[in-house]
Amino acid sequence: MASAVKDTRPGYGQLLRTPGAxxxxxxxxxxxxxxxMLTIGIVLLVESTTGSYGAAGTVSAATGVSMALFAPQSGKLADRFGQRAVLIPGVLVHVAGVAALITLALAHAPLWALFAVAVPTGASTPQVGPMVRARWAARLGGSPLMPTAAAFESVTDEFTFVVGPVLATALCTGIHPAAGLIAEAALTLAGGLLFASQRRSQPPVHRAQADGRPRASALSVPGVRVLIAAFLGIGAVFGGMQVSLTAFTQDIGQPGINGVLYGIFASGNMLAGIACGTIAWKVGPRRRLLVAYGLLALATTPLWTVTAVPLLGAVGLIVGLCIAPALITGYTLVESLVPAGARTEAFTWLTGAVALGQAAAATASGQLADRFGPNSGFLVPLAGTVLALAVLLTLRAHLVPRSSTKIVGAADRAGAGSATDSVAGSSSGGREQEPNEAPDEAAESVGSVTV
Structure with a gap:
């Protein structure tokens, strides 16, 4: 699909003037x-009914793991049958799952029963973020506005992580331990059905390739697998921060400031995202990702040593500032690495990776907090980012965009709707990207924005 917006003066103003946005x-x-709101709501409810951060973290982890495993399948179905067909039943199942989880937790049901309900609750979590990103990609094609759209979506995500945890914490601590999850279910029902009703902006359905064969998974693109590892590390930061901040504020007798501290952390992410969308990058996205991730690993290093609330807020802000550039660059690379027919699936793989990393980190941080004190949980974000950075450095060659991949069919290579081809054509004078071209030059041709 040709770009719906003129490729002049890319920025938020131009982006928001995209027709139908x-x-x-x-x-x-x-x-x-x-x-x-889901993870923090589960942690606060289960901890209040069991008295254990470890139990709260593991139930939350069960939700996150099932979300991570089922989200890519949801994305694949949305690519093939349309977002509405997947979203409506998912919303209804999720609301029912949350209701059952609240009922069982308040009834002091055994832990295995909470796990059994947490699985369908997480699996049915609506993947609205990836669906919005797929709609941007369908609207913009190979426009230079795509990195701006990725930044805008990161800002939007992080704004929800400023509002969501604060709201959930305030409801759970000020009204009732289940109030956060009740609000989560109500918003899911109203927002999900309203979003599903917007049919005109849905990306085109891609059921099969031109030769009739089903499309292969976005996971067959090596660069997507590398990005999954990176996003697992980012999820480790989110999960480790949520549980560790909760344990820390409970330990010092100030549970009410948990949402504020997490909001400061998310605010840093949001502010960095705003800045990223306004910068005319002269460095390729692969190099930007490596630098941003290195800074993130460095920023998480002192977390476990901090015992003062103001200092913890300051360090959390710095960690948040380092997350957004890595997230934005990763999502921008997906648009150039993956053809349109598998793009929603690719976005959900990354979102699922964040959820899986968050779940594993919540479990590990909860166990560490129970056994060794609240500050020990902050070691999890550090370990997760260092391991993911090692994977990125080792496999960075797979992050170079190519003019074709294993899952691009004949229609993708020939059609104007392929964002990958339109980017390659505009950046290389209409020729295909040669495999031996310099990695950062290839990345730069796709990722830079001229303002």
Whole structure:
């Protein structure tokens, strides 16, 4: 699909003037709020009924793992049958799952029963963020506005992580331990159905390749697998921060400031995201990702040593500032690495990786907090980012965009709707990208924005 916006003066103003953008942005914003409330809502409810951060973290982890495993399948179905067909039943199952989880937790049901309900609850979590990103990609094609759209979506995600945890914490601590999850279910129902009703902005359905064969998974693109490792590390930061901040504020007798501290952390992410969308990058996205991730690993290093609330807020802010550039660059690379027919699936793989990393980190941080004290949980974000950085450095060659991949069919290579081809053509004078071209030159041709 040709770009719907002139490729002049890329920026937020130009992005938001994209025809039809507001029809999916506003419902999408409402529908993605619950994503930031689910994990912290489960942690606060289960901890209040069991008295254990370890139990709370593991139930939350069960939700996150099932979300991570089922999200890519949801994305693949959305690519093939349309977002509405996947979203509506998912919303209804998720609301029912949350209701059952609240009922069992308040009834002091055994832990295995909470796990059994947490699985369908996480699996049915609406993947609104990836769906919004797929709508941007369908609207913009190979436009230079795509990195700006990725930045805008990162800012939107992080704004939800400013509002969501604060709202969930305030409801759980000020009204009732289950109030956060009740609000999450209500927002999921209202926002999800409203977003699903916006049919005109849905990406085209891609059921099969031109020769009739089913499309292979986005996971067959090596660069997507590398990005999954990176996003697992980012998820480790989110999960480790949520559980560790909760344990820390409970330990010092100030549980009410948990949401504030996490909001400061998310605010740093949001502010960095805003800045990233306004910068005319002269460095390729692969190099930007490596630098941003290195800074993130460095920023998480002192977390476990901090015992003062103001200092912890300051360090959390710095960690947040380092997350956004890595997230934005990763999502931008997906648009150039993956053809349109598998793009929603690719976005959900990354979102699922964040959820899986968050779940594993929540479990590990909860266990560490129970056994060795609240500060020990902050070691998890450090370990997760260091391991992911090692993978990125080792496999960075796979992050170079190519003019074709294993899952691009004949229609993708020939059609104007292929964002990968339109980017390659515009950046190399209409020729295909040669495999032996310098990696950063290839990355730069796709990722730079001229303002």
């Amino acid at each position: 507001w029809t999916f942005l506003l419902p999408g914003f409402l529908a993605r709020q619950p994503f930031a």
